[in-house]
Amino acid sequence: MQVASKLAYALLVLFGLTIAFTACKNDDQPAPVLGITSFSPTTAPINGTVTITGTQFNATPASNTVTFGSAVADIISASTTQLVVRVPAGAQNGAISVATGSQKVASSQTFSIGTRAVITKTGSVTANETWTADNVYLIAGFLYVRSGVTLTIQPGTIIKGGTKDLDPTGALKGGTLIIEAGAKIDARGTATNPIVFTSNKPAGQRGYGDWGGVVLIGKAPTNQPGATAFEGGISGTTGTYSDVNDNSGTLQYVRIEFPGIALLAGSEINGLTMYGVGAGTTIDHIQVSYSGDDSYEWFGGTVNLKNIIALRGFDDDWDTDWGYSGKVQYGVALRDPNVADQSASNGFESDNFAGTGLPATGPNAGLPLTSPVFANMSNFVFSGTPSSAVTAGGSGAYQSGMHLRRNTNISIFNSMLAGYPEGLRLDNGATTATGTSANLAAGTLQLRGIVLANDEIPSSTTVVRGANGLTTADAIAFFNTTAYANKVIPSSEVATLLLNSANFNLTAPNFLPQTGSPLLTGAVWDGKGADAFFTKETFRGAFGTVNWTQGWANWDPQNTNYN
Known part of the structure; x- marks a missing residue:
């Protein structure tokens, strides 16, 4: 009996301890804390x-x-x-x-x-001024460099374009640097210390059209009547200038990131916009990235450029209009296949007039024709099957590697366009007498040494076509003229070009063709290509064996800290 009592007592104690431990146990996770x-x-x-x-x-x-x-x-x-x-x-x-x-x-x-202060620039620059690399400059609203003034920018300087909400005038204009006619910019970066124009937003939050861009206005000829308004709400109008060697300054080793903004319907500011810029101006080693409109647009003028990059633009890469007649060599465009503009994005888009005929008569009206000469250009869109569907990240679709229309007299040599739904659209424009076909017949619109690769959508094998009174048969016959040495490489044969395996890598591309690539030979330098401006390379496209983008280009500006 005494043993039983002791056993019962022990069990009672054990039960009590179990209850106590159970009561003390807490399985709840601690609440999240700041x-x-x-x-x-x-x-x-x-x-x-x-x-x-x-x-x-x-x-x-x-x-x-x-x-x-x-x-x-x-x-x-x-x-x-x-x-x-x-x-x-x-x-x-x-x-x-x-x-x-x-x-x-x-x-x-x-x-x-940090040691770099942020200096805000607004309104106008009315006296010579130097921007130094030990500061960061913020452009709020439209900033005009007035006639007679030189703006000097040191290598390594960071300039940020303010968003619309920072416009001090309340007009909601994104930060834009505008070099007026008679003014100059002296922005000479280096391969190891480029000058950077970029978004004011932090890394990871930047986007197309965060700010306006860089606008140069010169005194070289355009084919527009005097007092024609500039696009994008820029103040002032064109003049009837005629100085083909006008000098708007120097841009070398300069990056322009997240620019391109539409302020009015059909009236935009591009990444680098050039109005009547003369051949006395020096522009080379420029990269425009994530432009919300065209990466580059030339409105008349005679300026020459070399070594230019268009990265992941929204609309066209190379847009020429208003009688631009300069020369360009070495340019590469790498597109995001998921982003295109509602107007149907092209590699080249070239116009001379924009309506049913030439502009009104008068000084500078109608002439000169848009007649630039491009050489050694490479454009890349789709590495797989091209598509003309509306893109996932944009508002439109891709159209042509080259859309040449409205009496343009452009010439393109030794270039490659890969992955567009169509390679070439020769568009007569509104009138046959003054349309693109007249320039074809005269032999002044020259396409030589062109490679169109993987430029056909599944529903069509028409890589080259005509439009608006210029027949597809005539366009094909022109492009396939034996002496012009143009080639169409269908998607099934693209591997024969021996493109670099990283060619379409959006954040770390390598554009150098592999050893033995047929692109390394076959260049044609007759006709307008014989001009002394051009280095007579043997290769077609923008690259042979030298990567001229190395050191100064940035393929991932979204994640770069610019403070």
């Missing part, structure tokens, strides 16, 4: 941007308080895991703090103030 995981960059100048990652931030920007020492920062955007802030004046080196409601936390990383 925390800073990291921030980048760890060094930035006053007015630079810093991205803070962490937990339990408030998705409403105003419900967070971020301090750099005792200085409170402006919050640009907010989510529960990320805050993008602007470094405030009075910021101090040390930890960054974030507060939401009653919670506050400081970073374990240390932040330090």
